[in-house]
Amino acid sequence: MKDKLHRLEQLRKTALQGGGPQKVRDQHAKGKLTARERIDALLDPGSFEEFGMLVTHRSTHFGLGKQKFLGDGVVTGYGTINGRTVYVFSQDFTVLGGSLAEAHAQKICRIMDMAMDSGLPVIGINDSGGARIQEGVVSLGGYADIFYRNTQASGIIPQISLIMGPCAGGAVYSPAITDFILMASGTSYMFVTGPNVVKAVTHEEVSSEDLGGATTHATRSGVAHFACEDEADVMRTTRRLLSYLPSSCREKPPFKPYTIPDDHIRPRLDGIIPVHSSQPYDMRDVILEVVDPLSFLEVHKGFAENIIVGFARIGGYVVGIVANQPAHLAGVLDIKASVKGARFVRFCDCFNIPLVVFVDVPGFLPGTDQEWNAIITNGAKLLYAFCEATVPRITVITRKAYGGAYDVMNSKHIGADMNYAWPSAEIAVMGARGAAEIIFKKEIAESPDPEATWREKEAEYAQLFANPYSAAERGYVDEVIAPRFTRLKILKSLDALQTKRKEPPRRKHGNIPL
Ligand code: HXC
8 A cells, every 4th residue: 555655646746746847937937826826826725626637648749648747737626715616727837838638628628517517616727828739639629618618607607717828819719708807917918819920911010918918908808807917916806706706696696794884874975976967077986985895896997997897795785886987988888888888787697696787878979980880789788788687776877867878777667676866867868958959950040149049948958857857757767866875775775676586588598789
């Protein structure tokens, strides 16, 4: 037995070395942790249980027969985050550049299958040169096996991708199907074709960082949900993100008892809306005042800043916040904002996370750029996402709710449960000035003082519609409330809606306008 134990010990020792001390030093020199160090940083101490440590590839082409590494360049298994079990894979760049081939892919697929069977999240740590070139088509097959599982698991278990190094070519499509992408600034990049191919095809000169670094994807493309400062920040953010998510669609998100009694009236909210309705204010001030202290985790913070999305707790309940941001482009809905909002709403609906929506929207952004790039189809994504959501849905109209954007932003008509409006709300087909110009075109044109007539008609329209009361008369808003009571009303709504059960219509799946 002693010999046998010794052999086992030796094998484990070899596996733990990854690609060897020099490769580990190279990895550290790039400011990157190794696959196992990352798992240790992510999971609760000592909780990791590894699978497939002794797996190797079976290829002999191009000298690979002499390059066998135990584990085949990916560490897989399960462990806990704040006591909750998650499955993890972590690609080991020190072994053949973390490249993916048959055995490597099989290990990842195995933990995905196990996570699906048990209803537990999968966190993938990506750091790879892509398809292992020496293994040819089996590498492509391995990727496809993963893509298929990503899709089957979508909406059933949360899937989170951490990008900690290169992620190029078709390899990007696994993270793209998952729910959240977190990137480490300066050391990670994602692109379908790298700078050299870009230069050859389009003659553009661009660095890897500009083409597909964390900042690029968190601000320009929206591919990344979080651009983290460094690897440690990626781990912290992932642990925090997970604290809002249920382990699968079969569960509710984790409730955290809120212990401060009678803390639900927020007088500061009464002073947030500016005197003039064209003046901006920061919707984050509203959100932060309403949610439990330090509980707001903003998602996609630097992308499409005219809409804010993120997770928070209200009285301990996890909620998904969707809010127009009047401080950026007046809170208008454009293509990027619509897509950002739609994806977040659908995520929350998959995972039983109630939606709390703050509305201050002047409408959809006009212009050829928007029309030619399909604001119609893209705006419809947000509309569709809200229409199909069956989770508890609460709306607070703080100021403008104009035109189609009123309907889209979780209105009563498309299935919201509780709709509140502040006295500052303006719910109408359009702004009073534009409305007056159209309805009273003739009177204004024929008036001896067109500007005065316009202003007079504008005031008339505003008096009638630039308020919440005509919507309240029809029951489109359930109650007009003083802003200070917003948190209390939402909390009571969340309590009342805990037992909401609404089944979507039976069908294979809907056809969201993609
Ligand atoms: C096999 C690979 C590899 C790969 C890297 N390595 N990528 N081995 N297949 N795809 C090996 C290198 O040969 C090297 O081995 C070690 O990993 C470290 O790589 P370096 O080049 O020394 O590291 P670095 O300078 O940091 O550059 C990293 C890199 C570069 C930018 C990722 O290695 C690179 O460009 N690799 C090729 C990327 C690529 O074209 N992949 C295929 C994409 S197509 P030694 O033994 O020298 O240490 C694809 C299709 C997927 O992925 C389709 C899915 C549908």
